[in-house]
Amino acid sequence: MNKSVFNHFIPTRLIFGQGTLTKLGKEKLPGKKALIVITAGQSMKKFGYLERVTRLLSSNGADAVVFDKILPNPIRSHVMEAAALCKKEGCDFIVGLGGGSAIDSAKSIAVMARNDGDYWDYIFGGTGKEKLTTGGALPVIAIPTTAGTGTEADPWTVITHEERNEKIGFGNDYTFPVLSIVDPELMVSVPPSLTAYQGFDAFFHAAEGYIANVSSPVSDVYALKSISLLSKYLPRAVKEGNDMEARTQVALASMLSGMVESTSSCTSEHSLEHAMSAHYPALPHGAGLIILSKAYFSAFTDVCCDRFMSMAEAMTGRKSTKASEFTDALVSMQKACHVDDLKMSDWKIQPSDLSGFVTNARETMGGLFQVDPRQLGDDELLNIYRLSYK
Helix, strand or coil: CCCCCCCCCCCCEEEECCCHHHHHHCCCCCCCEEEEEEECCCHHHHCCHHHHHHHHHHHCCCEEEEEEEECCCCEHHHHHHHHHHHHHHCCCEEEEEECHHHHHHHHHHHHHCCCCCCHHHHCCCCCCCCCCCCCCCCCEEEEECCCCCCHHHCCCEEEEECCCCEEEEECCHHHCCCEEEECHHHHCCCCHHHHHHHHHHHHHHHHHHHHCCCCCHHHHHHHHHHHHHHHHHHHHHHHCCCCHHHHHHHHHHHHHHHHHHHHCCCCHHHHHHHHHHHHCCCCCHHHHHHHHHHHHHHCCCCCCHHHHHHHHHHHHCCCCCCCHHHHHHHHHHHHHCCCCCCCHHHHCCCHHHHHHHHHHHHHHCHHHHHHCCCCCCHHHHHHHHHHHCC
């Protein structure tokens, strides 16, 4: 592929920095009544984030309705329920407040507020019907309170069809947020383990995007900077949640990884993990990626030597001479963040599940296999799962 030919489109206004949430009260809003989408947990209310957002919207002339049922691995039925509430209440824009699950859900709800039928009618992969979203989507404002998915800077949303165990990504030009406010001060409440899981999700967005066969000179810049920042600052953020320099740099890295997602692509590591958490939704996405990562990336050292060395140099600041130095640095980073001994069995996954995961990954997120640096056979995929299993 000619890497000098690429398409760059990130239409989101990004406002970044400590204390920038207040900008919500001054920026031009895309409507007069918001559906605020948050998770079923208590953190958005406990830490006052929901009250602050509601107050800022009000001061800026907008009313708000709250949908507060989103799960850590969001599901199709909640998208449909929230879209019905949005239509009933006459909301004309959506605010996703929280982690990737809330913001992803906001994007999907925005689609279904403008299109008929069922959300799975528009999904590509699995049992999706691959219809076009001819109605577009309502405008979305993203306000992340975690640093991991980078969904504030890309069009992608991942939803699970809970009855079919299909966890599939979706997105198009309509699902970019129109405005994203990334305020690291909202992230200090995230506990250490989730800080690590989310930070590694961002890391793998960048690393996968860097080795993907659709990467570009622009995505490479975003990816290497994200990898460098996360390597340096994620262990600090995990160790001390109130370290604002670390929180700010991790938030920046996460946002950059979203820009990688907009200009390159994830690879099949995400397909493999989605198969796991589709069947075991208690498994945090970032934890699943960590579990798979060493075996997964080791499968490509023979075809991505230069890229692996560049990532190793971004992580260590030292000249690299062999591809394995990247996986060595990755393991060291996981140890520094205390996530080097995660086990699939901790989430009740059984060895007998692994072959089914291969099939699920192919059927639901098969497109990502096409952007891998080389094509992996099913036997290789099963071996990645087996090597990762503890």
